[in-house]
Amino acid sequence: MSFIEKARRAQIVECAIETIAEVGYTQASLGEIAKRAKISKGVISYHFANKEELLEQITIEYYIAWQSYIAPRIEAQKSPKEMLRVYIESNLAFVAENRQHVFAVIELVSKNITADGKLQFSADHDEAVLVPIENILALGVQEGLFRKFTKSSARVMALTIRNAIDGFTMELMRKPHLDVQEYTRELVTIFDISTKK
Amino acid sequence: MSFIEKARRAQIVECAIETIAEVGYTQASLGEIAKRAKISKGVISYHFANKEELLEQITIEYYIAWQSYIAPRIEAQKSPKEMLRVYIESNLAFVAENRQHVFAVIELVSKNITADGKLQFSADHDEAVLVPIENILALGVQEGLFRKFTKSSARVMALTIRNAIDGFTMELMRKPHLDVQEYTRELVTIFDISTKK
DNA sequence: TTTATTTTAGTACAATCGTACAAAAAAATC
DNA sequence: GATTTTTTTGTACGATTGTACTAAAATAAA
Known part of the structure; x- marks a missing residue:
């Protein structure tokens, strides 16, 4: 991949993120993205096989950034209790620090790209x-620090924590001036209490 | 509104719900809905001012059904603890019993209808x-049955409970054979513990 | 400098969709 | 039964979108 190729792809992806974050997926046509990037529509088609590839790139880069942010912070913790706290804290911090990308x-996930339009809420x-x-x-159960969780009750708990984080993201979209620190403290408290022995 | 008018509108709304639930919003064009209802596209335009009005009707009917299901069940409870339990239980039951409509x-809310395509996650x-x-x-704080909540920490808790319920709905979409009863029990447990004094 | 390759711009095309509309059919009214 | 109103059908139109394509421009190679 040439220098120009890499630079253009990066520029286009960046511009696509901004466009989607600002005007929403529906309005983010290739024409609109090109207009904002001040390039011709054909340039996008030249550097990306199709629109789907461009949008997938946004998601791929997101998960890489997310994982590089979260993983080391959790691994730095010793007790499960601290790991859970840091998981919540770092997720909310990551969202707050990368609002446009998030x-x-x-938008992409909820509008279900890659899919053929059918309902398919990215199960995997x-x-x-x-x-x-x-x-x-x-780990917390094993070390006797958390209350008893069966495999399936742990799954419900995990889903609930994830939903709390994703729900925070939505709330932040609605209320950009949200007090992130306070929200973080409350979530940590809620799930600290509800996992406690 | 004539008899035919009411019947047709009901039929079209019903068919639109089925279509959206089955093939997703993107594929649910007026043509597709009409085809499934075995009527001409024009009939929909005749009975609804535009597509937006049809889709709004789906949401309106949903909230009416939801409220009539939930409200009386909560009002039948005496203690805040029981009210919270019933709120969670009846919400999950309602979702499980009205999957297509839900x-x-x-689909409509996440794809943000009524809006002009802009990001606008129905704040109100x-x-x-x-x-x-x-x-x-x-009420629970007032009666001394729940732990202390400030106005804003109560808001976070309320959001978290709502997100848990909405997240359950998504999970049910992904996994139709989910054990609803068990999921309900777990959620009740989680929020019973985390509101306890 | 000349030639070859890569990159860009701009246009054209096919497909899709919501809506408008005209004529036919059905139902209601007299 | 005739007439008026309501309802339905089917088609056409304008707008939008992603993609294909051609020619021009820019860059690299010779």
């Missing part, structure tokens, strides 16, 4: 996201 | 949905 991905992806939480919970 | 509304609507939960929490 909002764009939410969600599993991968749940695993780290389930691991923390299992 | 899925259709989720969510407020109304949160109020009953916040009331239950306030």
